Amino acid sequence: MYSDLPGYAELACASNFTFLTGASHPQELVARAAELGYTALAITDECSLAGIVRAHEEAQRCAERGQPIELIPGSLFRLQNGSRLVLLPEDQAGYAQLCTLITRGRRNAAKGEYRLANRDFEHGLDHCLAVWLPEEESDVLGAHWLAAHFPGRAWLAMTLTLGPDDRARQARLAETARNSGLPLCASSDVQMHTRPRRMLHDLLAAIRHRCTIQELGYRALPSGERHLRSRARLAQLYPGELLAETCRIAERCRFRMQQLRYRYPREVVPKGMDASRYLRELTEAGIRQRWPDGIGAELRSQVERELELIGELGYESYFLTVFDIVQFARGEGILCQGRGSAANSAVCYCLGITEVDPARMNMLFERFISRERDEPPDIDVDFEHQRREEVIQYIYRKYGRDRAALAATVITYRLRSAIRDAGKALGFSLGQVDQLARTVSWWDEPQALSERLGESGFDPDNLKVRQLVHLVQCLRGFPRHLSQHVGGFVISEHALASLAPVENAAMPDRTIIQWDKDDLETLGLLKVDCLALGMLSAIHRCLDLVNAFHGETLTLADIPPEDPETYAMIQQADTIGVFQVESRAQMAMLPRLRPACFYDLVIEVAIVRPGPIQGNMVHPYLQRRRGLEQVSYPSEDLRMVLERTLGVPIFQEQVMQIAMVAAGFSGSEADILRRSMAAWARRGGLEHMHQRLVSGMLERGYDLDFAEQIFNQIKGFGEYGFPESHAASFALLVYVSCWMKRHHPAAFTCALLNSQPMGFYQPSQLVQDVRRHGVKVLPVDVRYSHWDCILESEPGVTGRVMTGEKNAATPPGRTGPAQIRLGLRMVKGLGEAAGLRVESARKEAPFRNNQDLCDRAALNKRELAVLAEAAALRGIAGHRHRARWEAAAVEKAPADLLKGIRPMDADRPAHPVRPPSAVDDLKADYAATGLTLGKHPLAFIRSELRKRRVRPASELLGLPHGTHVRACGLVTMRQRPMTANGTIFLTLEDETGYVNAVIWPRLWERQRATVLGASLIAIDGVMETDGEVHHLIAGRVHDFDELAKGLKTRSRDFC
């Protein structure tokens, strides 16, 4: 149908990766150009190639659809005189030159900007073509400059977009071309794929200029002409010769993204050895170490299969790179653990990348690297939180900054930010924008949204409101800027700048490449994720504490597998503080699922996630596990996929396998499905997958319900995709942390306190929990406390804890039970440096009084005051009030001059300072340290509560299902999970324990102020008991704040 029209290639086209300018996604541009029958399209974002990989993927899909289009990677630059220059690489060398130029411009400027002088274009670009978009049509000087530096490789672009006088413009450009000898070519200087994007273009311009759309004035485009226009239209506007010239230029640009070849760094293999032999050697060494008595036949064959597969796909260097990093961490004593699709292989176990024993769980490696799915292996390595920086610096040191960089994360407009920016640009007031942003949960349901808008005082039919709704939906998912990935490194044999542009990140000394992890995957570039995990820090600290206190040498490897006492504790949901299974939802699941072996923990970790919950998989699994429901499979084909989870799909891998086995997806389709799962929450667009999945399953005889269930589960996996391979590694940390909690509760809690902030609970709850387990916790005290919390057998006797020094006074093999001495780190407002000064000054001699402490630890008045407030001065200055009184009078010594000869505080008050009451102390404890070791606040008002017929938490657990009760406690947690349809979960704490309350949306809508605002709440409700899981279903909520005036605590809100 297009055959009689002249061919055309658009050579200047900005996507939305020219941030806040281009009004279309690269994919949209490519698809539209292909649809219009363009010969080629160059995506030319300003000093950037960040959108090119997405465009490349779309071009491949277009080819599959039978609408082939040539995609030329390119970039546009603003020259010093305001004119713009598009550079297009002719070949691979040209591509490397372009990347190098972009890198130079970006590295020279602050994050998000670039700086290039005209002379930067004069050399080193001899494999690039140049298309010039002059600011002034008659800029002969500029034309000559270009012709001189790009001989035979430069064109003058004629852009005709129905401006004020195109005819005159055309004449002037032709004149300039004649004078300079530059040939002319056509271009539309495109910034959107279709005309209706003009609205969005105006919106973006307003956001960029920080004004309203009305105020944009002439900064808005005069018309929507700068879109991809039809070839028929172009043929009317441009002389045929200028159109033909675009195709000739396109033909000279032979470089395509698929030609990009990534090379692994070579130094991970010793000289004179090849990668596969070296990997084999390391694996064999690992086998000898892991199984000194010889490896079983089954495992041996698994290792062989894995090595064969790795060799076949050429991934040896990847495993070796990860091995090298892990090896470094081990050498430095940094705990780490691998996870991810390839990590749970026998080979990784042998290499020490993971501790998940392949014999302990029966998993197939092919599940993680698959031949048919062309998916690169993925190993994430978690490191101790505070020591990850050492690992990052090692990588930079070893490979150099030109060869290693972090992957980018594309920060896109989320719904909330889109509402904010669009609202402001449309001229809504700040207050209105705030109110609009609160409707965020309803934007995916148009009907509900319009109701909500009405309730918030907006007329949903008002033009401005309708425009907002439309524009927000367009803006959602638009990229805003590049940021650094949490820890994904790209390491290459050659300079990265020849592979992809590198730019500065916000953090000093961090550089990122312009592509995100999906882009890297598409191009087959490998990244190694170095992540930080707080629990690893806590585990390391716990081991140190245990070893120092008991004089042992416990390591992770010594922790016995499958300890029945540990599982017994887990089954009772006694898991406050441990990894992953400590959340309220997890704790409610534990007594139902009753994990009894390692693989049960893997399931436990994965099942309390949006995926299985939204897919309604939890209940069937529990029923089958308890034997209340027959285990059955949707088909015999799926038995293999689902057997290990009793016929219920729980893991992300299973869902993908179902797509392949039951819906007929090809390997690459399943891979696309996996990636769109991760992306759909950000950019939407799973609908086409829905159609494909459901019809595929129906064709193969599965019923509609099952198909829809699977699809819902896929949606749930979206943002929190949880694969079995990650669950397995996490489960190991779950087990280790539970074992420690069970056998070394004091050390474990102590380590957690020293690793704050982390996890689900606050120090107050951790301390209450460990005290309920019979461990004594001692207060902060400058006479004994270190900066960190430590273990003591009696006051002051700590042994070699933390510092590692030998203390001759401590007899080996002590017998007293470990007690926790809270550290100075618990004192709010006291810096670490000050805390350490106290610690070291005390080593010289005990403190005599406040002045002595102040002088020798070089504390200022404020530091002394916070110590007084925390009651840490009790041993040298008496109770809080007196300590505070004296602390206020302390004087700063001028250097060491007066040391030791200062008179004792002479002016004790004529009358004694009033000692604090128990309630004073309670309040001050919370204010100064966030917890109290005294009576629980509710114990003070228990008699009042009894009068009001409130029963303590401990009594509630014994009550039969359906009992009406009134409970009361401090709100320690408010949660409104998105999987729970607006239900709020409250956790109330009293002196005897916790009550978990459920508040249905109708109730909390009615009693919003109390539910969201009060800190002491009483609830009338009905106990719901299922085995050992107890919930209080609220019927009415009372605000008891009056009772506890001043008894305040903070809740950790997750609403």
Next chain:
Amino acid sequence: MQKEKLWLALHCPHLALDLVSRSDDNSRQIPLVISDNHKSRPGVFDCNPPAARAGVQTGMPLNAALGLQQGLRVLHRDIDAERHALERMAGWCYRYSASVSLYTQDSSLVLEVGASERLFGNARELSARLGGELLQLGYQAHCGSAPTVSAALLAARHGLHIQHRDQLKAQLGKLALDSIGLDPSLAKMGFRSLAEIFRLPRKSLARRMGPEALDYLDRLTGARPEPVATWQPPEHFSAAMDLAAELNNSQALLFPLRRLVAEMCGSLRARDRGIQSLQIRLFFDRRDTAPQSLRLNLQQPSRCESHILLLVRERLERLQLPAPVTRVAIKARPLLPFDAVPDSLFHDDPELGAQPVTPLLERLQARLGIRAVQGLKGCEDHRPERSWAVRELDEPADCTAMPHRPAWLFTQPQRCRIEDYELLAGPERIEAGWWDGHDCRRDYFVVRDRHGSVLWAFCEYKPEPGWYLQGMFS
């Protein structure tokens, strides 16, 4: 012996809210918060009773408040407006005392009343009177009195009236420390009341507290003199009010204007002044509608509230509002001695004479009506008919020149038969205006008619398809 000074303090705890509700009685019924930026996060500065019933509390983050109540109205705190309001209240109080001072941070005023006790009764009586008067004007004020300014400010917050210096320590001593805002560490040393602090040896106290706190205690008890910055009334009166609800109806404007005029007249009486001309300015909710000025001229200087209001009401009756009003302001200048001889209406009007603009324009305006003589200004908009607007003579005429466009535009584009014209250049495409509901898509051409005039024509695709003439090239 000189008579001891006595200070009466007025404290407006809800000044920001008052400023909203005095312009719109209905705003008392809807939940409303005043927000301010606390540590760069918007927080609740104050809220009205309906909002408090929904659980909103001062100091909470604004987001939390919005979560408690659907449709909560949020207004940002306007510190300038609060200061102006205090100044106007000071003008009002001027009749009771020649020494009035402003304490803007405290939202308070202090006046010396010892000297005028015989005229206006004792501090308690005067408090009741002033409080009532201010309530009429829409301000809630708490009063208190004491022989020192600092003590009076504190007394106002607690409703205390302390007559003599020797009662100061005993009366103030009863106050709880946490209600005073003295050094918060004192409470942490176990002290509860101010009396306990007064009892402490001065040396002990000096070692532990900063000089400001010590100084404050001294000023409270009169041990140290306090400098007082007396407020000087300005030689004009101006006041403005943001309307809580947009008013569509000109008569409804009478409610806020009544309060403004009452305030002005009170202030005029306090200073024995009158006015002869009053300017009312109305501001509209649409940016493209310029504010409107109304001027009232009086035959002779006056400060009679009912008389001025009568004129205002008459003026409003004739008024058509182009858009809802969001703000009204009044201004009177100069303030004349009350018994001044009146000027004739158009002759030597002091306000007109003061302007440096050519007298001809002013006279024309005065004779023909203010709207009859206007200037032009440029507006940035791709749509030619919106690229200019009428301006008042004293507004600047900023204008961005657009080449290719004719200097003369028709008021309304006129339909035409394009066959009658010769196309010289074009098309130039204009697509703009979706944001204000006047989206258009047009192609512009330069055309020549039969007489040789060069005109500007366009073909509109939407909203009204057809050919039009819009301007003429000179």
